[in-house]
Amino acid sequence: MAGPTFTFELAPGYRLHDVLAFHRRDTEAVAEQVSETRLRKGVMLGGVPVLLDVAFEGLAVDRYGSASLPGRATCTVHADGKMSAATRRRLEVQAHDAALNILGLRIDPAPFCAFAADDPLLGALVRAQPGLLIVQSATVFEALTWAVIGQQINLSFAIALRRTLIELAGRRHSSGLWCYPGPGDVAVLELDALLARKFSRAKAETLLRLAQLVHSGALDLEPSPTNSIEQISAALLAIKGIGPWTVNYGLLRGYGHADCSLHGDVAIRAALQALLGEDAKPAMARTEQLLARYAPHRTMAAAHLWASLHPPVSDE
Structure with missing residues (x-):
């Protein structure tokens, strides 16, 4: 059953490449199918099999995978089976939330960019990738x-x-x-x-x-x-x-909680080691202290640290 359609406006700088890469992790594509202009995601919502079919329209993507012009993402919800009006209404809300998640639209990156732009440790990373998104799981x-x-x-x-x-x-x-x-x-x-x-x-x-x-x-x-x-x-x-x-x-x-401390994450500690120029990863307790300075934006701090391990590569 074809259900509702949601349209999300995507501003210049939207990092389409990052979104598609997150959902392309499984090369066998059993629950996600990804092309350069489309994302199809299968998920159970409230016990109902649902296909979220997202079409990306109007985006002009630069060599780093970011949108240089505004565009939109249109998500059509296809739910299997008959259901009551009440179930359909609940499913519509769940599907809208899931679409926000998989498109990385839950956390606005701008507040952290302003917060950390001149930070001595992360400032250069933030300035290099100002539109970095937190792409989420559907549920x-x-x-x-x-x-x-x-x-x-x-x-x-x-x-x-x-x-x-x-x-x-x-x-x-x-x-x-x-x-x-x-x-x-x-x-x-x-x-x-x-x-x-x-x-x-x-x-x-x-x-x-x-x-x-x-x-x-x-x-x-x-x-x-x-x-x-x-x-x-x-x-x-x-x-x-x-x-x-x-x-x-x-x-x-x-x-999409904005203040998660990932001090126990090995990759976060490896990224900090590289930034600090030290011979070993900082201990978890020290990592927690280092990340504490970015509260209440520690989730975005983690995203930039992860991204620093895989810097964007242009075609030039």
């Missing part, structure tokens, strides 16, 4: 499960495990694209099914524990006046197998 649950999957393993193996989870627990949209599973889909998986597909026992048990808590309602991931981000973070930290790095990464990729 908070996807972000958290991706964080659990990626704990202490290399990126290529993490992407392979993510693909496995999608194939084991996800559902195919009528378009043929797999949908990233929701908590109810993961909660019913058997532990042995994950272990047989190269998941460690600790990682598999944490994924199932997280999914079962969310699916049962024991863990509420929806922020509200009575359920703050701080309360959600504390509830996540109480789950066996989930530590501060997983929570902060989940907040970043899931909520």
Whole structure:
């Protein structure tokens, strides 16, 4: 069923290349299909298989992958199956939020650029990439499960495990694209099914524990006046197998939370080592102190540090 269409205006400087690269990580393209002008993302929203079909229009992209002229992204929502009017309205809100996430439109980079433009440590990075975006997962649950999957393993193996989870627990949209599973889909998986597909026992048990808590309602991931981000973070930290790095990464990729401290991230520490010109990565405690100066913009600080490890390359 073709549902609503959302249009997002994209300003000059929008880093289309970064957005497409994030969703192109899985070269087998089981749940995301990416071209230079289109992004198709499959995801379960409220138990419904949904295809988010995004067309990029009017953008003139420079050699660094940033838009030199304004354009727009038009997202058409295709949901499978019949549903009530109330379900359709909820799905419309969820799909709009998911589209904002996957397009990297949740956090405005401008406040951090102004905040850190003259900073002695990060100022040069910020001035070189002023439009850097935080591209997110479509849902908070996807972000958290991706964080659990990626704990202490290399990126290529993490992407392979993510693909496995999608194939084991996800559902195919009528378009043929797999949908990233929701908590109810993961909660019913058997532990042995994950272990047989190269998941460690600790990682598999944490994924199932997280999914079962969310699916049962024991863990509420929806922020509200009575359920703050701080309360959600504390509830996540109480789950066996989930530590501060997983929570902060989940907040970043899931909520677009502006002040995540990624001091436990190895790549962040490597980037700081290079900037400081030191022989070893700074310890986590020192990294936390270094990042503290960028509060309440530590998420963008992390994004610029990650990007410094992979500087843009022009065609010239």
